[in-house]
Amino acid sequence: MSTVHRILIEETSARQRLDSVISRTLGLSRNRVQHLVVAGLVTRAGTPLTSNSHITQTGETYEVRLPPVATDSTMEPNYDLALAIVFEDDHIMVLNKAPGTVVHPGNNTGNNTISHALIAHCGDNIRSVGSDKRPGIVQRLDKDTSGLMVVAKTADAYYFLSQALAEKKFVKEYTALLWGVPRTMNGVVNANIRKNPIARDMMEVSKFGGKPACTEYIVERTFGDIASQVRCILHTGRTHQIRVHMSYIGHSIIGDQKYGKNDRKSSRCGIPEVRNFKRQALHASTLKFQHPNTKKQLSFSSAPSVDIAHIIEVLQTHQDANATKP
Template identity: 45%
Template sequence: MSTPIPITNALSAATPSPSPETAAGRVERIAPPEAAGMRADRFLADAIGSLSRSRVKALIEDGRATRDATPLTDPSETVRAGARYAIDIPAPVAATPLAQAIPLTILFEDRDLIVLDKPAGLVVHPAPGNLDGTLVNALLAHAGDDLPGIGGEKRPGIVHRLDKDTSGVMVAAKTERAHRTLSEAFANRDLDRAYVALAWGLPAPTSGEVVAPIGRHPGDRKRMAVVDRGGKPATTRYAVQRAWGAAVARVECRLLTGRTHQIRVHLAHIGHPIVGDPVYLRRTPAAARSLTAPVRDALLAFPRQALHAATLGFNHPVTGQPLSFASPVPADMAALVALLDGNAP
């Protein structure tokens, strides 16, 4: 396979791009006077010529676009004449992922769906940078011929995702009907879902709601943030289950909305970032000072966000039967709790 060659163009909106999306790279456009007032996503889609507006919108929301070298986060922003717009187009992903035999912990399975306990470190869906070795690859191998498929393709239906380094309960659909019904349940929050996190410090009050809009970080497209403009409404309900002085708390979180990195962003926003979070834990927390050196060092060295999808309950998408599943915190998080309790081996 040949390596895509990055391309940089500075053309008006009326000039079609000679490069289809399969030629991954950076595309730039200088907005002509007649483009002023257009939506940014529409302007870029029309200028490029080979991408739909919805595809460009998704790329903007993924933090892949800039205006005059400043992150462009709102696809509906009106175009400014003379401004230089740029967008990074990722390499295409194969339409049909390969089946790969990857061990899975299955909690429940029937002809319509599969519930599993996802380990930390497992990416859910193939994407640039993780083209294989994902949960989708594993499900294709696991289900085999017992997978009617979604949309005419023999593939599992991913109705919700967990970050690569977040562990816990997930459900995937095996049929079109199950996929549609489960997707509606998640969209309407017609289910019971709780996460457990180990967070720095002790939230005050010890239970409540974080209501703060989330959008792409204005200075770092790989991060999300609480933003004043262009963010989507987001609400997280939390309750402290245990606390080790004012140093660390075990916090249960429930999502009233479903935004990227929502729990991680909201806990960091109120001053209680998750232990080990490589993105939102930006410095050594003051709360760590009250811990003994061995415990403090172990928590600061934890290699992932200490976040676990502990429970998931929903009605079966076909039979309507109530289903409920739980997963204990994995061994690495349990080891941190043992250290905090002073019971580590």
């Protein structure tokens, strides 16, 4: 059965392409939205729109009729991948993702992903929630990033959470270990991010084009001049945003193999455990959002994963030892 979603255009979504706004708000691919428009399934005041490049205006309301999602029956459930469930009800799940775990299928992942484990845990109904290759996935974390993420178990929950995410109604905070110490103990990085035109699996800061990206950071702890523990607050949700922004200000994340210039920086560190840490020391520590059914504000927190906690302990021990030297 088709579902209808109403999108009210607020100032933050005005003067933008319609397909872009719908894609961002409902968590759909741009290609799928464009097919919906062509099929006459997007209307304004009862009249179907015919152009994907239509520009939105403040106060307008659009109706998007979504046919049932064609499910991918080839995705085999993975009963062996354990899910660390922080919260679950009939509508949503909050998971504490382990480092090294892939969220959804990609090249050479097989069925060793959270998406496949969700099918095993929730049954076939979740196959029709969201994207066919990413059932239930509202937000994703990089393979080597650990921490909190929310999953939708119903279509209504998926679209509610996707819209809340697009409207920046989520609070997402991360714990990161950085090389060195930023010059200011707190700050905001406002720098557009775009896909790297040469290395297509990487993002980069761009002064010309790209999408607006904003990361707030607060230095919570320092370990001499070697490293710092920082709380990063996302005000936008671009791919690899924290990793790119921290590298941009000259304090990349310890262990980041993609953006960290890790070999050069780690070579200056005399602590083997820190020098040889091989995944970005980044953990999704806080997640706050409104429940899609009860509308109650939910808040979840997660301590750094075991491997990051060990690095923090090692850094603190090293600093304490240096402090006692004459």
